[in-house]
Amino acid sequence: MKDKIERKIVIPGEVIAKGEDYLPGEGTEKRGDEIVTTRYGLAEESNRLIKVIALSGIYQPRRGNVVIGKVENITFYGWVIDLDCPEHSFLPLQEVPKYIDNNRLNELLDIEDMVVAKIIGVTSRGIDLTIKSRGLGRIDEGIILKINSNKVPRIIGKEGSMINLMKKESGCNITVGQNGLIWIKGDKIEDELLVKKAIMFVCEKSFTSGLTEEMNKWFGKEKKGEK
Amino acid sequence: MAKEFKRPDGRKTDEIRPMKAKVGIVPNADGSAMFSFGDTIAIAAVYGPRKMHPQHQQDPEKGTLRCTYSMLSFSVTERIRPGPNRRSTEISKISQWSLEPVLMIKKYPNMVVDVHINVLQANASTRCAGINAAALALAHAGIPMNDIVSSISIGKLDKQLVVDLDKDEEDWEEGEGSTDIPITMTPNGDVTHIQLDGRINSKELKEVLELARRKTKEIYEVQKKALKESIKEIK
């Protein structure tokens, strides 16, 4: 009878489970009949699959991810974007929603501009981006925050519960890049800073359960404090 | 057994100085840690994987590990002029070699993982403290690794083997004098780093390796505890 593997912090080289009952998922590998950790994180089991949720480490870009980056360079064919991760990222001219002359790329996106984009491909050459869909494009104003990309799922919450709570309580537009950059735009700077504070709070408490409920209470207290 | 050998600070021959380890001490770093053997204190910070500059040093086949080791000018009683010197250059390289075998950075071509080790206070075994801190910082940074490596200095004072040399023991002059053997091992006993200064025969060296095997396990437990207890320290 196999035992349920409980959630726990594991370190590289640590044996999480023995025997043929389990399969090695992300952050682990099979050595002989042992499932061994390859990355510092939280080990979790579901349906015989053991994986290690990373607590730290760089963003793993995936197709379909919405990301936020800074324009680093402009070439004849598009924009080189810095997503704060080591892969080379590029937004080609063809992937913008309106016609732009080759000589006037800077009019749409200039060097140092921040942009919300979507990943359409990840190859050995790097990351290919688009800003063709709704909600993508140049960031005009607001606050941009950087958090560890591993915490993004917590900021979004199950089916968006956490991010929706933040939007509701602050009245701000919040765009979360999977690479850990977050864009907050509200009517008042105070509202934007409230979101920033809330996000930092969630990041610190990302291991606790019942976080959405705790955030409800937190917003209540913060807003009372404002009056 | 033979009568108890008297070490300058009164430790048993197989006794490591009290060790301390903590991760997350440099908020800006992707991973960081401090490690100390008694009053030898080292800190390490990891940045990466990130783009490798200068470009011509990029390796298109795999990620690169880059390591720097440096002692603060006032970490020793006679001031060290700031800046690299031959010793720190050599230790930077052997530290890199001691950590590289367990890193799984093949899937980060053209990227670099930078490890920076600084010694705040020195009482011998500084490179070992540095490697222990660096191993922790790499794990803390989420770098994929096979294992955590652990480093210890084994000494031979005249004919007596001791663990975790301090400065007084490095300067031991009786009999055959002092032989200093820093060793780094994986928990499985694979050696990723070994150096020796002094005089020894093969039989003694085998005993040294056995002793290192036993003692690196103790260090591993300290490192493991630091990582497991660090939840609040993750960015």
Place this chain on the structure above:
Amino acid sequence: METPRVTGNRIKEYLEQGKRFDGRKPDEFREISIETAVSEKAEGSARVKIGKTEVIVGIKLDVSEPYPDSPNEGKLMVTSELLPLSSPRFESGPPRFPAIELGRLIDRAVRESKFIEFEKLCIKKGEKVWSVFIDIYSINYDGNLIDAAGIGTLVALKQARLPKYDEKNEKVLFGEWTNKKLPLSKEIPIITTIHKIGNNLLVDPTLEEEDISEARITMGGTIDGTIFSIQKGNPKQINIEELYKILDLAEKTRKKVFTNIEKFLK
């Protein structure tokens, strides 16, 4: 990544209202925490944290020949290293301008204030004097390394004791100390930096605020208003009215910083 321009704009807007992102007023410092005896091999040492910024300063002494034009005075050398460990923005290699400037700013304030009584560091006129080495290292960079280094330098100097000196053989017995403290004067040079962002002045910037700082003035002076050193940095100009405001703000700030660190300077 450098602070994005949109965030910088917000910081400026908020400053116009006299407010800062972390809730501080423009003339407020983050929490300062100080430890001594960071390295017991140093003659004196200190670790200073201002918010998340952390620096370590150490004092080492040695005996050598004096400079020919000051045969009965001790010597001073201030070095600063921005360790690559402390920020993704710092690379390994020889010190670049920011590290050099930091060392020189601290040097100027300490030297011109005559805080260290150099004539009392003479062992044998024309032949042997004590040299004081102040070495500054950044451990975590989140803005305002200069002021943190200034505080660390004062505390470390206050802690410093002279090593034993073997007069007969003319050598320093490193690692053995006397109870004699470094001879220091009563005029303590507090180093503070005032930054100008738009039309607003502030002290103790975070990294984000430093990234958009348009001009800065670092001053070393006493709480009584004597000024020993001034340096303007960053490329924008400051008009005379603003400069007067800066002088006032600097004096107020020196007094505030002093009350925070007073107990370490006894």
